[in-house]
Amino acid sequence: MDLHHVGREHALSLVQATKEYPFGPETEVFKIRGKMFLYISMHEGEPIITLKADPEIGASLRSSFPSITPGYHMNKIHWISIRNGERITEDLVVGLVETSYHLVVSSLPKSKRP
Template sequence: MNGRELQRCAAGRARELPATTLEFPFGPDVDVFKVRGKVFMFHAEVEGEPCVTLKALPSDSMSLRDAHADITPGYHMNKRHWITLHPGGTLTAGMVTELVTESYRLVVAGLPRSLQPVEPHAFGRGQRS
């Protein structure tokens, strides 16, 4: 999957998620996806290459980076809690979709219960929501 396909796949899933907004606080070249005002994904170019940056549990982040050369620590983010997906490697559309969903769930779990648009621990588990 090339960089634009990677970003399209991730954005397509993000748009399906409840209460998601797309904003451009860093200018028109950086797509920032939020849920209730909190970032769960952004698209940028890293060294001229379109990439996707997502939130991840630190243990998952480490495992994913070890297993996939095209997953690196989060670009311009906390390296323990964020990952960047790069094109041209082993990532599949299904994996990208699940990583976007997991990032969303992690951010929703950190919101006050009254602001959570879904139950974060159950949302999307075992089926595509």
Template sequence: MPNDTLQRWSRERVEELPGAHLAFPFGPEFAVYRILDKMFMAHTVLRGEPLVILKAKPADSEVLRRAYPQITPGYHMNKRHWITLNPGKTLERQLVEDLVTESYLLVVEGLPRAKRPVDPGTFGQAKEGPG
């Protein structure tokens, strides 16, 4: 897997999330993905390794770190509420996409209802057709 694969997969998933946008409030080396003014993902490079930093529920964060050596506490973030995805061979695309979506929804849940671009309780669920 090329070194930048996790960042590419996560960036492609963000492109599908309503209201998400990219900003560089900390300089060009730290890409911040936001919903309104709230960060839910960041990309940076540390010692030549591209990192993906995501928000996570503390209990999920702990389980993920135990299950995957490539998932570590959030780089430059609150270690209970953020995780870092590091390059390697163990993370699958679907897991990365799911973690990006979960991070996005955690932030959306904290927004005032009138400003939410999606309903976090139903976003991504297949709608049943008539009949």
């Protein structure tokens, strides 16, 4: 599975999601109404995606999947990073991107939600 492709394509399919490059050309950042919900980059030569997660769910995922770690360069409680690995499926990545998007949308004032 191409982790970057799956994350990118699903993020761009979400309502009003935008892609930016605020950290340079090698890091794609996906936002909704100016708030980040996903970023795609490389870490130690490996593709990685980092996204927002509920703290309890993030902790459970980190303990269940060796390829899911605390968010790289982000708040380690509220963000997770995913690398390709055993049991990391397209469905899992799509679901986590969607969950991250909805967590950010729910934090927006109602007047700014899509």
